Amino acid sequence: MxxxxxxxxxxxxxxxxxxxxxxxxxxxxxxxxxxxxxxxxxxxxxxxxxxxxxxxxxxxxxxxxxxxxxxxxxxxxxxxxxxxxxxxxxxxxxxxxxxxxxxxxxxxxxxxxxxxxxxxxxxxxxxxxxxxxxxxxxxxxxxxxxxxxPAYIDHVTQQVKIKRKLKVIFDTGNGTCGPIIEQMMKRMPVEYDILFKEPDGNFPNHLPDPTVVKHISKLIEAVKKNEVDCGIGFDGDGDRIGVIDENGEIVWGDILLAIYAESVLKIIPGAKIIFEVKCSKGLIERIEELGGTPLMYKTGHSLIKAKMKLENSPLAGEMSGHIFFADKYYGFDDALYACLRLLEILGDNEKLSALANKVPKYYSTPEIRIETTDEKKFEIVERFKESFKKTYKVIDIDGVRIDFSDGWGLIRPSNTQPVLVLRFEAKTEKRLEEIKRLFFDKLEKM
CATH class of the missing domain: 3.40.120.10 (Alpha-D-Glucose-1,6-Bisphosphate, subunit A, domain 3)
Structure with a gap:
């Protein structure tokens, strides 16, 4: 059975x-x-x-x-x-x-x-x-x-033009991407080094997850030691990307999406840019500032891809580093292609930290995960919704997100585990604590 x-x-x-x-x-x-x-x-x-x-x-x-x-x-x-x-x-x-x-x-x-x-x-x-x-x-x-x-490498490398020589450190975490990224970079004006390049199913150095700080600590260290334009990490099967700026700071998925949005909106003015409920208010504000249409949707790579087709969107992304390009590409999540598109942007002379700083700044928590049961996670989120909608404007496309003028809070059931996922963001650290307290006080009463 x-x-x-x-x-x-x-x-x-x-x-x-x-x-x-x-x-x-x-x-x-x-x-x-x-x-x-x-x-x-x-x-x-x-x-x-x-x-x-x-x-x-x-x-x-x-x-x-x-x-x-x-x-x-x-x-x-x-x-x-x-x-x-x-x-x-x-x-x-x-x-x-x-x-x-x-x-x-x-x-x-x-x-x-x-x-x-x-x-x-x-x-x-x-x-x-x-x-x-x-x-x-x-x-x-x-x-x-x-x-x-060979056909894949031909196709993706022909899609981009990098205008200046770049220095990049990659971390492929002994996953599938090492040999591919090496072949790709040999065709590009890029001086590169690849950490943990050899595919090895034992994952002897770290789990290939570029959105978890401890798994990219070696990459951050290498970027800080060497004068490079950026560091780029890949997950085990190459559909998620993690990015480090030239100072060794992490560029999270929503900020990265805002950087891509700037380049796409120059080509397709007013386009719909799709992102998931865990993404920053700064991303929404930046897309609007660039003349684009921000569209919030459910978390999940399959759901996002389907929504892109429905809305005819050229670009979408998730906090987890899934980036989807339908502009010049097929609309699926491809970290290798996303890497090339980022290098193309950096080829225009702007530093990655400067591009990230164009996104309005908010204080935020990482993803907070609370273990529960599969039955309870849905029940708790439903009770949150019923309680909050009496007082606040509730966005319930995926869990419960309350948007305030100066921040937001989110609670949603994980689609893959018996876990509640929470995230908070605000303009000040004091306000961040207030929004967190609002959610956790309610959680303690359940």
Missing amino acids: INPTIFREYDIRGIAETDLTDENVYLCGRGFGSYYISQGTKKVIIGRDVRLSSPRITEALQKGLNDSGCEVIEIGEVPTPILYFALYYYNIGSGIMITASHNPKEFNGFKICLNKSTIYGEELQKLRGIIEEKKFSSGKGSVEKRNII
Whole structure:
């Protein structure tokens, strides 16, 4: 019996040796293959990250897909955005990425694509139903290996023009991005150094998560020691970026999005820029100042991508470092491409710290995570909403966000864990404490 909790909101993720045994992965392959065939597609592209369990899982998955009648195109060990790119390059809508992103090494999982988009929510639960009930199609498929990496590097490096020589330090955290970023930089006017370049599923130096300070401390140290234009970190499967300015200060995801917005709005005046509920009020003010239309939406890469298509938005981003470009690109989250777009901006001579300083400053907390149960997290947020809407203007697109003239507070249920996520921001530290207290007083009474 497959553990039902591995079917999350945006992907499938579990412990490789217990949840994703060969037998379970084979059943998943049968289910995924049957799902694809029911959708009228037989060809499926598979990529995998550097995890030690990924080759084994690839083999069992391919067998399941083949026995359902699917033809598999295997593109090997690649970052997730290269799997997404392959869907467009080969014009095949279906794909599976074997990855657990920045999770500890014992985890693995699947990101599932249909019609060139990642499926989520109800569609993933539909897949779970097919697997649990064993409603499988049968057939005899094939496996073909292809190397997409040269085509990807050609494509993305042709999209940008860097006008001056830059110095950059990268930290790829022993994930999938090291060899790719090296090949990309050889084509650019960039003097570079790459920390922890070699792919290694043991992640011996740190977990590849560029939004957690302790995991980018070596990168910050290297930037401070050397006179460079910036430091750039990548997560394990290359769909999230972390950025350090020339002084060794972190440029958080919302500030980074504001920097990208300036360059995009010069080309597409008035464009809708999409961001999630955890992002700064400073981002909203900066987008408006640049003549753009700020659009707040739910957290989650699959949800943001769907919203971009709906709103015809050229750019979106999350605090977590997912950056989505539909301007000159395909609208999926690609940290390697986002890195090139940032270097192109820095090529115009402005320092990264100066670009970040254009965004109105607010004091903010990091993400505060409170453990609870899956049932309670929704119940608590609902009670917050009912209580707050009597007095305040409530934004409830994803949890509860209260906006004040000088700050905001947010409480939302995590989509992936039994956790409540809180974040606060204000114009002064004193006001920040007041907004925090308002939320925590209410939480203590529940």
